[in-house]
Amino acid sequence: MKHISYILLTLLLLLPAACTDYDDTLDVVKITIKLKIPETYDGPLDGLRVELLNTTASTFVDSTDTQGEAHFTLPAGIYSVRSSAQKTTKDYRYFFNGTLSQVVVTSDSAHTLTLPLTMSRKRIVH
Secondary structure (H helix, E strand, O other), rough: OHHHHHHHEEEEEEEHHHOOOOOOEEEEEEEEEEEOOOOOOOOOOOOEEEEEEEEOOEHHHHHOOOOOOEEEEEEEEEEEEEEEEEOOHHHHHHHHEEEEEEEEOOOOOOOOOOOOOOEEEEOOOO
């Protein structure tokens, strides 16, 4: 009986420690990726794919708006930023590629990044 009382007393003493409330909120950061398109391109900027890949292999994807910007809300961390997209106009098919490595995203870092893109084009024969 003495052993059972000792076990119950130990469990009662440990119970408050087991019920501790932890703050499990995730620190997220809003960031905008602005694509820098070569000036020779005169087509629309919306719909270009932008990806952010963090060190744990989580991928975040968005498409650009009419200003060529993609908007993300993501956890703080180190990311690779990349874009590989194509646009078709009446006379040409344009291909865009760009990447940034080791981008640190924290609440203290810049909230707008510029991603320079290289461009190639192929004439469409009608």
